[in-house]
Each structure stands twice: as structure tokens, then as C-alpha cells.
Amino acid sequence: MAALARWCLRHRIVVVLLWSALLAGLCAAAAVAGSAYSKHYDAPGTESGRAAALLSQALPGQAGDADTVVWHTDHGTVRAAAVEQTMTQVLDKVRTLPGITGVTSPYGSDGATQISADGRTAYAVANFAQNAENISAGQARALVDTAKSAQAPGLEVALGGQAVGVTVTTGGAHLSEIIGVAVAAVVLLLAFGSLAAMTLPLATAVMGVGTAYMGVELLGHAMTVADFAPMLGMLIGLGVGIDYALFIVTRHRRGLKNGLTVTEAAEQALATTGRAVIFAGGTVCVALLGMFVLRLGFLNGVAVASSLTVLCTVAASITLLPALLGFIGPRALSRRERRRLAAGAGIGASTDARTDVSTDGALPPGLPTGAPQPEVPTGLAVRWSAFVEQRPRLLAAVAAVVMLVLALPTFSLHLGSSDQGNDPRTATTRQAYDMLADGFGPGTNGPLTLVATADGGSARLALDRLPGVLRDTPGVASVDAPGTDRAGSTAVLTVVPTTAPQSAATSALVTRLRHQVLPAVEQGTGLKVLVGGQTASYDDFAAVVVGRLPLLVGCVVGLGCVLLLLAFRSIGVPVKAAVMNVAAVASSFGVVTAIFQWGWGSDWLGLGRAGPIEPFLPVIMISVLFGLSMDYQVFLVSRMYEEWRETRDNRVAVRVGLAETSRVINSAAVIMIAVFLAFVLSGDRLIAMFGIGLASAVALDAFVLRTLLVPALMHLLGAANWWLPGWLDRRLPRISIEPVAAAPVLTVCEVCAAACGGQCTSVGSPSTPVAQPSPLSLTAHSTRSRSAPDTSKVF
Incomplete structure (x- = not known):
């Protein structure tokens, strides 16, 4: 690591140019390739997943995204001539929009049930040819703008659906990153007292995270990467990236305060704290990659994307950061610290600090005099430790x-997926959700989709009886007439529950249908019915995750324990x-x-x-x-x-x-x-x-x-x-997070002779060679040897 630090310092211009070229190249490649993130968060092999696949294969016209246009009038009803004329014209325009395959209007014969009982709320269904993942933001925005043009005093229009949800933005595009970096800058400035030192962790983290962000965008073309993975990676990367650089810069500044040159301080920082950063970053990556044990495709992409971000921040911390340290030189210290260092008084071991921890105000024994002394922690940190x-x-x-x-x-803790009913009140999706719930019942926002295959006469007879059985099932508000494919062997039924999609009662209805109602209808007929839809898919996914969670925890905890066992024996x-x-x-x-x-x-x-x-x-x-x-x-x-x-x-x-x-x-x-x-x-x-x-x-x-x-x-x-048991100690490989500092090897008597006259018993025999301890431990040892056994009193 010291050799790497020396190389980066000597070739600091090359290092900065290489990082800049890498970022620029990835930005250009990502701009050309575009993004390819996934919005599918499903688990393979579940019943809801099989239902969706069967529906897409047999009835592709109903497999696309269906968004709703909801309107509500404060006075009169939606059947009023003015309201009907306005909304009919708007819906006709919606039919001509790119990607729209059809619109089911409440004013037509097929939409008679799409007007609420009080006549004040109605909705239309706009069907896209593709699912929400493949619908562009421009197409969704065109639908929203067209429908919203009908809004007027007394007539409220709102839209819901997955495609429409893409157009809802409630925060600044990158406001969160800017605020986070700004607060970090203030903390760093207070910690370092140097503007130049403050910029180093920020520059290192931003360069590492920016490189990873562009890499993740390209990664989406090679594997399934969830659409939230880049933001999650940025969140993790900025946090750990600034922290890793902070640790290294802090160690570098300590070296400068102890009288080392810029090169020596950087080498020492990278050889010690830099190794700890690599170890820490490795543990984060191991923990993230543990998600692979769940065997969920989109989580694999999240794991790789997040690990890539951490790796980039670690790489920037051990290569780019030393180069930047070479550029700023002694300005890593504040002006006051540089003046005191130039005066030869030392920074970390002032007379006051030494007096705080020593009975006679003298320097700890065993430390050289006439040169800047190693920094001794003082103040709140020492008092809190005591x-x-x-x-x-x-x-x-x-x-x-x-x-x-x-x-x-x-x-x-209740696991499930939030929907547009959890959006802020100002979002059009939340407004549409609430209007549908108020006008038609909460279950309208999360209908169940039942996909049935009927081969043979008895199966078709059972299918004909199925809607009636479902209507008599507790918890079912309504059942639409089944739609079938051309062969008549596959049918789809829409079941509207009486409760909201996130309600435990709706989940109980899914369980009751799967294990009681549908098996009774299917028995001996050859009919096979799969329950899908929003709530069913959420419940299936949660069941898969909860079932595999102990495996993930065991792997992550186990690997972490092994790493710590090897490091600390x-x-x-x-x-x-x-x-x-x-x-x-x-x-x-x-x-x-x-x-x-x-x-x-x-x-x-x-x-x-x-x-x-x-x-x-x-x-x-x-x-x-x-x-x-x-x-x-x-x-x-x-x-x-x-x-x-x-x-x-x-x-x-x-x-x-x-x-x-x-x-x-x-x-x-x-x-x-x-x-x-x-x-x-x-x-x-x-x-x-x-x-x-x-x-x-x-x-x-x-x-x-x-x-x-x-x-x-x-x-x-x-x-x-x-x-650590002796037999295990002999068999474990030896690794070290931080190498022992290259301090002069002294005997205990040489270290503390002034304190105990060669009669020390707390460390070992007088002839035991030891590496020179820290000034704080020497001071504590010195005071303890002289006086009371309560070592905490020295603080």
C-alpha cells in the first residue's frame, strides 16, 4: 500500500487524468446506450407469476398496462350533458395517442358499471399495448396532459396507473444529493479547519460514485437491474465514499502533525487506514453480494450495482485521494496548525494537553524530545472514554x-407493497386512488385477476358456475363477466374485493380463494384457476422473501464473523x-x-x-x-x-x-x-x-x-x-488490517523506566521487547505505575 501511495503521489497528474477519462468515457457510453432498468419486482415460480405469464400468452390484448382516468363533479352528476360532452371529447383524443389500444368509457355499453352509485364519480380505462415497463415517459405524459385538459371549476380530473406513476415527481431531481454533499462539506470543514482538506473526501466520493453511476447504467443492458438501484447505489456510495476518504485524510493529517513530510504521511495513511478501508469496503461488498442466495433476479442486479459503487469509492480512496493529497501538500492542515508545526512546538501534544494526563506535566516517558510530538487525544473524547x-x-x-x-x-412489521394510495396528497395518482375508493369502494384500486384454463366440457361447465360462486364468497364486492381467448380454453375474470389492496382482509381473501373456494369448484372437472393481480403478487413475493431471509442473515452474519475472526484472532x-x-x-x-x-x-x-x-x-x-x-x-x-x-x-x-x-x-x-x-x-x-x-x-x-x-x-x-483457543489460533491464517507501525522496538524498561524504575509488571518482564505504544497509553501506564490502580483517573 505504501508503494501504491508513492506511485500515486509521484504521478498525481496521470492519476487524476485517468479517473477523469474513465468518468468521461462511461458518461459518453451511457449517453449512447441509454438506460435499461427493470420495474418488475416479482419472484419466479409463484402462482401470481404463472397467472401473469398465462394471461400474456393467451390474451395479449389484456396484458398491457391499464391506466384510469377518473373524474368527479361537485354539483350534479357525471351524466350531465356538459360533463358527458367534455369527457367524451377528451376520451376520443386519448384513443388517438401513441401506444393506446383502446379506451373503455363509462358512457358506452361496456362501461355501465364505471359510474358510481351516487352518479358523481366516473372513470375510464385506457389500455396501452405494452406493460408499464416499456411505456415511455413521453407517452404517459401525453395521456396525463390530454386528460387533465378537461379539468374545470366543479370538475376534478385525476389519473392513476403504473404508467401514470412515472410522471409523478414530488422531489427535486438531484436535490437530495446536493443537500447531502453540502451538509457533509460543513461537517468536514468543522472537523478539519481546512478548506483544502474538506474538499478531498467530497471530490473523491463524487468521482467514485459518478463513475459507478454510469457503470450501473451500462450494467442494465447486461443483466436485470431494478430502477431504484442507481439511486440506492448513490445513497450508499456517497455515504461510505466520504467516510472512507475522511478516515484516510484524518490519518494523513495526524502524520503531518507528527512532523512527517507530505509523502511520508500519505504513505503511512494508506499503509494503515488504507488497508482498513479496503477491508471495510470488502465486508460491505460481501454483505451486499449475499443477496444472491435469495435467487431473485432483480435483487442480483441491485447487489452487483451497489457493490460496484462501493468498489469504485474504495478505488478512488486509495488511488485518487493520495494524488489529491500531493496537490494540496501541507494545506491539509489549517493555517494555525501549519504555524504551530513550523514553530516546532508540535500540534497534538501541547503543554496543556500533557498536563491534563500527566501528574508532573512532563512528556510521557520513552518519547523523543526536541521534535513535534505525536498527537494525544484530549477533551470530550478522552473524558467520554473514561x-x-x-x-x-x-x-x-x-x-x-x-x-x-x-x-x-x-x-x-407488515410486509407488502405500497401503492398509489401511499403517494402524497398532491399527486394525481393519490387523488385518483381516493376518488375511486370513495365512489366505488376501496377494492376497486386493487382487483384480483383470475386466469382459468378449461379443457373439456366439464371444465367449461365449471367455468360457467365460477362467477356465481365468487359473488357469494365473503369479501368479494363484484365479479366481471369472464373474457375468453379465441379457442375458449382460457378465461380471465376480474374480482373486486370489498377491502383495500393493502388490507390484511384482502390477503385473507386471496388465501381463501386459493385453498378453499377454487379447489372446490375445480375438483373433478379439469378446470384450473390461478389467482393473480396486485395483492396476490405482493403476498407471493413477501412469502418468498420471508422464507429465504434466514438464509441471507445466516450467510451475511457468518461471513462477517469469519472475517473478524481472521482479522482480530x-x-x-x-x-x-x-x-x-x-x-x-x-x-x-x-x-x-x-x-x-x-x-x-x-x-x-x-x-x-x-x-x-x-x-x-x-x-x-x-x-x-x-x-x-x-x-x-x-x-x-x-x-x-x-x-x-x-x-x-x-x-x-x-x-x-x-x-x-x-x-x-x-x-x-x-x-x-x-x-x-x-x-x-x-x-x-x-x-x-x-x-x-x-x-x-x-x-x-x-x-x-x-x-x-x-x-x-x-x-x-x-x-x-x-x-482464542490455541488449536484454532495455530490453524487460522494470519491477516492484519493495519500493519504494526514502524516504530523503534524498545524494551519495557526503556519505554517506562522513568515511571517504574524497571519494576513494571503490567506489560511483561523488564526485558520483554515491545513496539512503542501510543502516547495516550504510555501516559496512562506511567500514571498508573506511579500512583493509584484506577487508571481512569488520569483522564
Whole structure:
């Protein structure tokens, strides 16, 4: 890694040009090829999927997208001459639009049931030749504009349907990205105090995410990629990309403060934190690619697209970032820091800071004098670390209660797909949805589609009886006359439930039809009926996802534990990480459930009406959150593990690790939270779910788990944190996230002779060679050796 840093620094112009050329080339290729994203979120092999395939094959004219034009009059009825004339003219224009194969008007013989009982609401059905996925935005917009031209005082017109839904935009196109980056810039400026240093993480993340975004657009031509994958990838990429660059720049700045040259500081940063970034990015990719175990085509595309984004941000962090560090040189430090460094006073080890942690104001023993001294964490981070050490039981209990309370709503989690009834009130799709529900009943917005195959006389007789049986079934509001193909062997019936598509009663009706009503009609006749439609497909998909979810969790958690086991050579570290990750996921699901399913603040946030949680949301969030949680675990515990190897004192290791990493972890968390929450402004309910879920998970992970519960538990467990059976230790391959720093190897007596006169017992025998510990641990060790056994008092 140091060699890579040197090469990128020496050839920084070439590196920047290569990245710029790559981005420009991908942009040009994507512009020529166009996008090819998929809107099909179905699971193969389900009954609703077979019904849709049979309908498309036997009755292709009914397989295209059907959108509705709904109108409502405040005075009189829709049968009034003026209203009928206006809407008839508009519907005639709709029939001539490109892609429209026909329009069923309520004023014709086929649409008698399309006028409400009170006569004030009516709707027409506009049939497209193709399904919604293949309908262009221009065709959908033409339908909306044509129908909306009839709107006048006293006559309200709204449109619903999948194709129409594409035209509804409730947020700025890229407003969320701009706001997220702007907030991140403010946090970085406050953290670094340098405008030049602030721009580096932003430039690195934007370059990496932009390259990945264009790559994902091209990827859609090679495999099935869901239409929300690019936005999800951008959401993840901006968060992790800025954080990864933040960690490396922070380590680089520490090297500069310690008197290293720009080249030496960059090499050290990449050789240490850069390795941790690669490891963290690898765990995120492993977690994301775990979605392949579900064997759902569109999720495979989401996994690859998201992993590609993470890989690009990691690549930019270890190649482009060192080149940019070479361009700004010492300006990575603030002006005050550069002045103090030039004065030779040192930046991180001022007299005041040393006095805070030393009984006599002297420098920690074993450290050279007359040169800038290594940075010693001071202030809130050190005081918080000591506070956790002093009250581990109380703080662990408080953190556990907070996580448990937030996770409680998860037990009421209802998986299903939101529909246009969950859109904001100002959307035309929501207005059409509500007018249909008020005028014709809630089930009108989600009819069931029954596809029947009847071969033989007895099957046809059973098919003739089927509509009557369905009308007598509880929960069925109406049944349309069956339409058949030319051969008369395949028929389709539209069943309108009495309840809304998202209602549990509608799902119960689907189950009752499949397992009770239809088998009784089919028995001994040769008739075969498949239940499809919106609610049926949602229920089928949710059942497939829930059934395979334990496999995904097992794979992701298992792989993560193996990686941590290899990195930290401990049983306790990966077990605690797995438990913490599950806690973060459960609590974030609780927040998502309360906001989107229970409706707590959803309208206030502009997220529309409460509704079920998308079935694939848990799958993607589990993969993403396990990866992101592993990032903080790696950066926190790797510093503790480094100190443990040097001192073999668990209290010092945990305290030093928390004190030295909590500030950068919290800064990184604030940036990631800001980026994720900014995506709530995208106007997309699904992306808003991801944004709020990921933001809440990161907040809980960083501020409750990693800086409170994890260190408290590690203090309680003591040396057991680092226990590994000898037989397993001998068989495991040895890997290291961060190499041991190239510090002079000293004996314990040489390190702390001034403190204990060669009588140290806390590290090892006086002749035991050890790598030079951090200044904070040396100071703590020195004070402990002189005075009281309570090491936390030195803070």
C-alpha cells in the first residue's frame, strides 16, 4: 500500500487524468446506450407469476398496462350533458395517442358499471399495448396532459396507473444529493479547519460514485437491474465514499502533525487506514453480494450495482485521494496548525494537553524530545472514554434498553407493497386512488385477476358456475363477466374485493380463494384457476422473501464473523459484532415501521399515507447495514486490538481505542446520516425508506453501540475479549488490517523506566521487547505505575 501511495503521489497528474477519462468515457457510453432498468419486482415460480405469464400468452390484448382516468363533479352528476360532452371529447383524443389500444368509457355499453352509485364519480380505462415497463415517459405524459385538459371549476380530473406513476415527481431531481454533499462539506470543514482538506473526501466520493453511476447504467443492458438501484447505489456510495476518504485524510493529517513530510504521511495513511478501508469496503461488498442466495433476479442486479459503487469509492480512496493529497501538500492542515508545526512546538501534544494526563506535566516517558510530538487525544473524547470505563454496567444497561425500545415496532412489521394510495396528497395518482375508493369502494384500486384454463366440457361447465360462486364468497364486492381467448380454453375474470389492496382482509381473501373456494369448484372437472393481480403478487413475493431471509442473515452474519475472526484472532469480537449488527438492524426496522407503517410523521415529512413495508426492503437493508456496521466495528476494534497487542492491558486498550477513534467515527456518522436523510427529499417512497432506515441505523450504531455499548461490554469482559483457543489460533491464517507501525522496538524498561524504575509488571518482564505504544497509553501506564490502580483517573 505504501508503494501504491508513492506511485500515486509521484504521478498525481496521470492519476487524476485517468479517473477523469474513465468518468468521461462511461458518461459518453451511457449517453449512447441509454438506460435499461427493470420495474418488475416479482419472484419466479409463484402462482401470481404463472397467472401473469398465462394471461400474456393467451390474451395479449389484456396484458398491457391499464391506466384510469377518473373524474368527479361537485354539483350534479357525471351524466350531465356538459360533463358527458367534455369527457367524451377528451376520451376520443386519448384513443388517438401513441401506444393506446383502446379506451373503455363509462358512457358506452361496456362501461355501465364505471359510474358510481351516487352518479358523481366516473372513470375510464385506457389500455396501452405494452406493460408499464416499456411505456415511455413521453407517452404517459401525453395521456396525463390530454386528460387533465378537461379539468374545470366543479370538475376534478385525476389519473392513476403504473404508467401514470412515472410522471409523478414530488422531489427535486438531484436535490437530495446536493443537500447531502453540502451538509457533509460543513461537517468536514468543522472537523478539519481546512478548506483544502474538506474538499478531498467530497471530490473523491463524487468521482467514485459518478463513475459507478454510469457503470450501473451500462450494467442494465447486461443483466436485470431494478430502477431504484442507481439511486440506492448513490445513497450508499456517497455515504461510505466520504467516510472512507475522511478516515484516510484524518490519518494523513495526524502524520503531518507528527512532523512527517507530505509523502511520508500519505504513505503511512494508506499503509494503515488504507488497508482498513479496503477491508471495510470488502465486508460491505460481501454483505451486499449475499443477496444472491435469495435467487431473485432483480435483487442480483441491485447487489452487483451497489457493490460496484462501493468498489469504485474504495478505488478512488486509495488511488485518487493520495494524488489529491500531493496537490494540496501541507494545506491539509489549517493555517494555525501549519504555524504551530513550523514553530516546532508540535500540534497534538501541547503543554496543556500533557498536563491534563500527566501528574508532573512532563512528556510521557520513552518519547523523543526536541521534535513535534505525536498527537494525544484530549477533551470530550478522552473524558467520554473514561466515563464509559468507570460505569460500564449502567451504561450498557441504558444502551440495551434504548435499542430494545426502538426495536419493539419491528414485531408488528407488515410486509407488502405500497401503492398509489401511499403517494402524497398532491399527486394525481393519490387523488385518483381516493376518488375511486370513495365512489366505488376501496377494492376497486386493487382487483384480483383470475386466469382459468378449461379443457373439456366439464371444465367449461365449471367455468360457467365460477362467477356465481365468487359473488357469494365473503369479501368479494363484484365479479366481471369472464373474457375468453379465441379457442375458449382460457378465461380471465376480474374480482373486486370489498377491502383495500393493502388490507390484511384482502390477503385473507386471496388465501381463501386459493385453498378453499377454487379447489372446490375445480375438483373433478379439469378446470384450473390461478389467482393473480396486485395483492396476490405482493403476498407471493413477501412469502418468498420471508422464507429465504434466514438464509441471507445466516450467510451475511457468518461471513462477517469469519472475517473478524481472521482479522482480530478472537472469539468475542465477532460474536459481539454479530449481536450489535442484529440490534442495529432490528432498531432501524422499528424506526421505519413507526414512520412508514404506523404513519408517525409520514405526512409531515411529505412521505404520503401510512402503508406496508416493501418486501425487499429488509433484504437490502440487512445487507447494507451489516456492511456499514462492520465498518465502524473495524475502525474501532482495530485500534483497540493494536493497543492490546502492545500493552496486554484490556482497560488501556479499550480506553485508548475509544478515545482515539470516537471523534472520527462520530464525524463520519454525522456525514453518513446527513447524506442518507437528504434522500428523503427525493420524493420516492422506497428511497425515503432506505434513507431513514440507514440513517437511523448509522446513528444508533455510532452513538449508542460503538461508542457506548461495545466499549462497556469490552470493559466488563476484560481479557476474555481477546481469547482464542490455541488449536484454532495455530490453524487460522494470519491477516492484519493495519500493519504494526514502524516504530523503534524498545524494551519495557526503556519505554517506562522513568515511571517504574524497571519494576513494571503490567506489560511483561523488564526485558520483554515491545513496539512503542501510543502516547495516550504510555501516559496512562506511567500514571498508573506511579500512583493509584484506577487508571481512569488520569483522564
